[in-house]
Amino acid sequence: xxxxxxxxxxSGAAAxxxxxxxxxxxxxxxxxxxxxxxxxxLKKTGEQGxxxxxxxxxGRAVQESAFLPVTRSEAGLLEILKEExxxxxxxxxxxxxxxxxxxxxSPTFPAGLYAPLSSLCTVVIDDQTVERMxxxxxxxxxxxxxxxxxxxxxxxxxxxxxxxxxxxxxxxxQRDGEPLTAEWVKQAIHTTLLEHGCTGAETIVSCxxxxxxxxxxxxxxxxxxxxxxxxxxxxxxxxxxYADMTRTYVKGEADPAIGEMYAAVRDAKAAALKEIRxxxxxxxxxxxxVDLFAERGYPTGATGFTHNLGHGVGxxxxxxxxxxxxxxxxxxxxxxxxxxxxxxxxxxxxxxxxLCVVRSDGAENLTHCKEEMIL
Amino acid sequence: xxxxxxxxxxSGAAAxxxxxxxxxxxxxxxxxxxxxxxxxxLKKTGEQGxxxxxxxxxGRAVQESAFLPVTRSEAGLLEILKEExxxxxxxxxxxxxxxxxxxxxSPTFPAGLYAPLSSLCTVVIDDQTVERMxxxxxxxxxxxxxxxxxxxxxxxxxxxxxxxxxxxxxxxxQRDGEPLTAEWVKQAIHTTLLEHGCTGAETIVSCxxxxxxxxxxxxxxxxxxxxxxxxxxxxxxxxxxYADMTRTYVKGEADPAIGEMYAAVRDAKAAALKEIRxxxxxxxxxxxxVDLFAERGYPTGATGFTHNLGHGVGxxxxxxxxxxxxxxxxxxxxxxxxxxxxxxxxxxxxxxxxLCVVRSDGAENLTHCKEEMIL
Numbered sequence: 133x134x135x136x137x138x139x140x141x142x143s144g145a146a147a148x149x150x151x152x153x154x155x156x157x158x159x160x161x162x163x164x165x166x167x168x169x170x171x172x173x174l175k176k177t178g179e180q181g182x183x184x185x186x187x188x189x190x191g192r193a194v195q196e197s198a199f200l201p202v203t204r205s206e207a208g209l210l211e212i213l214k215e216e217x218x219x220x221x222x223x224x225x226x227x228x229x230x231x232x233x234x235x236x237x238s239p240t241f242p243a244g245l246y247a248p249l250s251s252l253c254t255v256v257i258d259d260q261t262v263e264r265m266x267x268x269x270x271x272x273x274x275x276x277x278x279x280x281x282x283x284x285x286x287x288x289x290x291x292x293x294x295x296x297x298x299x300x301x302x303x304x305x306q307r308d309g310e311p312l313t314a315e316w317v318k319q320a321i322h323t324t325l326l327e328h329g330c331t332g333a334e335t336i337v338s339c340x341x342x343x344x345x346x347x348x349x350x351x352x353x354x355x356x357x358x359x360x361x362x363x364x365x366x367x368x369x370x371x372x373x374y375a376d377m378t379r380t381y382v383k384g385e386a387d388p389a390i391g392e393m394y395a396a397v398r399d400a401k402a403a404a405l406k407e408i409r410x411x412x413x414x415x416x417x418x419x420x421x422v423d424l425f426a427e428r429g430y431p432t433g434a435t436g437f438t439h440n441l442g443h444g445v446g447x448x449x450x451x452x453x454x455x456x457x458x459x460x461x462x463x464x465x466x467x468x469x470x471x472x473x474x475x476x477x478x479x480x481x482x483x484x485x486x487l488c489v490v491r492s493d494g495a496e497n498l499t500h501c502k503e504e505m506i507l
Numbered sequence: 508x509x510x511x512x513x514x515x516x517x518s519g520a521a522a523x524x525x526x527x528x529x530x531x532x533x534x535x536x537x538x539x540x541x542x543x544x545x546x547x548x549l550k551k552t553g554e555q556g557x558x559x560x561x562x563x564x565x566g567r568a569v570q571e572s573a574f575l576p577v578t579r580s581e582a583g584l585l586e587i588l589k590e591e592x593x594x595x596x597x598x599x600x601x602x603x604x605x606x607x608x609x610x611x612x613s614p615t616f617p618a619g620l621y622a623p624l625s626s627l628c629t630v631v632i633d634d635q636t637v638e639r640m641x642x643x644x645x646x647x648x649x650x651x652x653x654x655x656x657x658x659x660x661x662x663x664x665x666x667x668x669x670x671x672x673x674x675x676x677x678x679x680x681q682r683d684g685e686p687l688t689a690e691w692v693k694q695a696i697h698t699t700l701l702e703h704g705c706t707g708a709e710t711i712v713s714c715x716x717x718x719x720x721x722x723x724x725x726x727x728x729x730x731x732x733x734x735x736x737x738x739x740x741x742x743x744x745x746x747x748x749y750a751d752m753t754r755t756y757v758k759g760e761a762d763p764a765i766g767e768m769y770a771a772v773r774d775a776k777a778a779a780l781k782e783i784r785x786x787x788x789x790x791x792x793x794x795x796x797v798d799l800f801a802e803r804g805y806p807t808g809a810t811g812f813t814h815n816l817g818h819g820v821g822x823x824x825x826x827x828x829x830x831x832x833x834x835x836x837x838x839x840x841x842x843x844x845x846x847x848x849x850x851x852x853x854x855x856x857x858x859x860x861x862l863c864v865v866r867s868d869g870a871e872n873l874t875h876c877k878e879e880m881i882l
Contacts (some may be wrong), residue, residue, distance in 0.1 A: 140785020155530060167722075168709055169825065188814050189851075191720040216632075220614050239595050243621035244632055257618055322701050327665075328695065331706060333744065334543055345566040347542075369708070439563050448543065477566075 135265050137177040139236065143256040146233025147176040149317035150262075150372055151223075153243055157447035158238055158262040160372050165197035172188040172207075172223070174230050174488055183227070184209075201381055223250035231325040238262060260452065266358055267444050268465040273373065274489055275443065277467055280375035281487055282367045283328030287321040287377055288501050291337065291362050295354065295383055296507040305354040314339060314350035317362070325366045336378075343380075343481035346439055346473060359394075359480045365449045374449045376469050378485035382394045389404045393474045393482045394505045396428045400472035401484050406453070408470070408488060408495035416457015417441060421472045435476055442469040445487060467498075468489040510640050512552040514611065518631040521608025522551040525637075526598075526620055529709070532822035533613055535635040540572035545840065547582075547598070549605050557585075599623035601774050601839050613637060635827065642827040643820050643840040648748065649864055652842055655743045655750035656862055656873045658703030661753055662696040663876050666712065666737050669695055670729065670758055671882045680729040680758055689714060689725035692737070700741045711738035711753075718755075718856035721814055721848060731759040734769075734855045740824045749824040751844050752874055753860035756882045768849045768857045769880045771803045775847035779816055779830070781843070783863060789834015792816060796847045810851055817844040820862060821833035841865040842873075 133141075140148045150173040154160040162173050165185050170320050171193075172184040182200070184207045185193045192194045193201035204210065209226045216222045227235070234254040237246065241257070249255050269277070271317040298305035305312040314337040325332045338350030354360055363378040380397075401422040407417045418441040422432045425485060430436045440456030445467050453459055453466055462468070468490060473483030486499035508516075513797030527648030529535040537548050538558050546568075547559040557575070559582045560568045561625065568576035584601045591597040595737045599620050602610070614634070619855040624630050625844065644652070673680035673687045677814040680687040689712040700707045715733040729735055750822040755772075757765060775796040782792045791817040799806045805811045820842050827832055828841055837843070843865060848858030861874035 166709070187809060188721050192723050220632075231538050237618055239617055239619025241618040242614055243612055243616040243618055244628075246618035246621055247632055254617070256593075257622055319701065322706075323698060331697075331708060334541070335704060346563050348567050350720060434562060 133178065136175065137262055138259065139261045140177050141257070143236045144234060144254070145236040145256055146174070147174055147231040148243070148258070149174050149227055149231060150238060151242055154372065156240070157266065157372075157451065158240070160163075160447050161262065161266050163197055163199070165193055166202075166372065172227060172230075174227065175203065176231065182230075184230070184471045193280075218402065221243035222300075224252065225433055228252040235485055242477045263452050266446050266448075268463050269446060269467055269489075272467070273446065273463070274467065276329075276371040276373040277375055277487070278329055278370060278498055280373055281377070282364060283325055283330040283368075284364050284366055284375045285499070285501045286328060287324040287332070287364055287366070288362065288377060290320045291317050291325040291364075292379075292381065292507065295381055298354070298383060298463055300356045300384060303356050311353040313353050315352075317354070318350075321362075321364055325364075329370055330366035330368050332364060332366040335365070336361060338481075340480060341399045341477070344475045345475045346475060346480065346481065346483065350465065352491045354383070357382060359386070359390055361480055361483050363480055363485065367449075370480065372447050374445050375449070375498070376445050376449060376471075376485060376487055377501060378483045379501060379503070380482045380505065381408060382482060382505050383507050386505060387479075390482065391505070392428070393430075393476075393479075396425060396430060396473055397472050398485050398503055400424045401470055401486060402427075404470050404472065405486065405488065405497065407497050408462065408490055409466070410462060410464035410490055410492045412462050414453050414455045414462060415457050417462075417470075418456045418459060425472070436474055437472065438475050439473065442471055442485075444468055462490045464490055464492050469496075508553065508877060510634055514633065515552045516548060518555070518611045518633070519609055519629070520611040520631055521617065522549055522606040523611045523633070524549050524602055524606060524616070524793065525613060526617060527615075529747065531615065532641065532747075532826065535822050536637065536641050537573055540639045541747065542568075542574075546789055547602060547605075549602065557605075559605070577627055578859035593621035597628065603627040608702060612717055616828070628665070638827050640825075641821050643838050644821060644842055644864075645840070647759065648821065649840070649842065650817040651743065652745040652747040652750055652862070654746075654874055655741060655748055656752070658700055658705040658743075659739050659741055659750045659752045660874070660876045661703060662699040662707070662739055662741070664749045664751060664834065665695045666692050666739075667756065667882065670735065670756055674757060675731045675759060677730045680731065686728040688728050690727075692729070693725075696737075696739060700739075700877050704745055705743050705854075707741040710740070711736060713856075715855060716852070718850045719850045719854065720855065721850060721858065729758070732757060732761060734761070734765055734857055736856055736858050738858065738860065742824070745823050749820050749822070749826060750873070751846075751860060751862055752876060753848075753858045754878070755844055755857045755859060755880065757880050758882050761877055761880060762854075764878065765857065767803070768805070768851075768854075771800060772804060772849055772857045772859050773800045773878055774845050776845050776861060779845050779847065780861065780870050780872065783837065783843070783865055785837060785839035785865055785867045787837050787865075789828050789831050790828045792837075792845075793831045795835060800847070800849065805849055811849055812847065813850050814848065817860075819847055827833075828878070837865045839865055839867050845870075 175181040442455035471485030550556040817830035846860030850856040
């Protein structure tokens, strides 16, 4: 019995059902099948999971997925569509027949299926069971993440080198006589990632005022003496796993205010990493950073430390567990970021982020990239 | 009044509400905000849309989104969470208070919000209104797609060159003394896409028996005399729009069976393209290909022509309209693929795919890549 079986049984349902493409990390985790179009996943307690795919995906699903697939027509969809032309309602009928009883679904299950299914049986909405299963990684999954982390570090090295070797002209970084822009650095990062079989998206290379907005992806020329926040969180094209890392650099001399922020962020990261082990509270680890920042005179809230200390990383770049006020106890095998940051409009931002595995006796840091502010 | 307003009003709802990240093309279309974490979109009829974002995204949302954003705490979520700690239920309460009446949602709206909202008000599930809005592109959107199509063609050129220049040894393609693999060609395609600001994923370079499975992404050495199906559908990193194109090549001499399939597919594409104009039926255009294949002795079904003739392309790579048995009349400004294909296990597959804009007087083909089988 898996955790999913246990929870399904406890909910009184006969089966767990999921619907989505492999962009949905729950679906990718459950099906081990990579697909751009949605499939149905159905698991009766104690039985193997099944996926229902289109005729077109069948051959590939036989080869790739963890389970024996069935086609939609084998599952009766074409017959049902003759009497119920609405695809959502027809799919709901097909699911209900396959399950033969009440259902457990995730909160992200589409309302278009939930509503018609609710008139056919009891549909219980689950609370993060699959997400909690995903949070705890096997050593095989950790190996996948480690590989992506290596790609991430290689691409950070590419970015670092570009900034390190840049010349400065009128306060702006230059390379081969051209302004070195955020776009240029991102391009170089993405090319390195690609060489390692990974894809980067929404990569952050933000400088100056932009760096004060944690999720600003950055644009335009990079400037001397201003923090350059580089946050890279690529996905492996083969396994679907992510890694996540941030470094902040300054080209030339940094304002003392930035230097002090950098030291506080670095120390907060080190202090929080020391507290991480199986059983430690996600809220308590977050609080370590909050307290250290408070000691140095930095607020936590709308400015200063504006976000959670960290999050799980796996088939999604943001997943359980939470290192933040709402975080519960950490479990062995969880993979989390530790990413304290300080942000002040008008001054800029500094963030440093490592990725580590929660072990029974501490954090195993997967990050080996040096911390250095001045390039 | 937009179409969304009209449909909302007709449904008896006070507001349309959406929930998701910008990976959800409806959300990206409605909010014009690129975000990896889910936001709430709410539009009361006749009013401007609003998005509810986290504190952390607020600054960026002010700069980037089409509307004035509100933070979750401004929208009352933090207050509600004090009494209702379940985040889904608390978010439902927040939405219900913001809307002040009944709601219209999409079929993909999460059940985790739909269920608690249904106990607070009437929630009507919409049928593809936003998808139908997305289907018809403005000239500005078409310009975005055109740009991605140029990137797609540049990357096809890269692939073509690799195959064209490959040497053949013992039936396998070689480059610099190494086997030229599907992985190698995909890597080269992705690098070219990146140079054009686009990202490729699930790109297909499939050869031999793999090519008989339309969605097999392909792996391993490319072979002489076997069809090599290359299907590229990248996304612009800046605009979020997709393009889509397929070419099939053979290195060396092709089996006459493959040559005949190629000619039939090419002729089916040309015949279907001629039928495309505003008002033409998606089913009728699909039938043109079915009929042409039948004339040449090729079946439509489990083998032969196994999929729809085409689909819309925009902020999703598969969207409305449908060129297939269920397709309704095409509208001016829709952007569709025309991609007949023939697949026979043991023989292989051939697919050719162009991208075109539906105009009142015909199809404006956005594809300028030559058709040539033998390289």
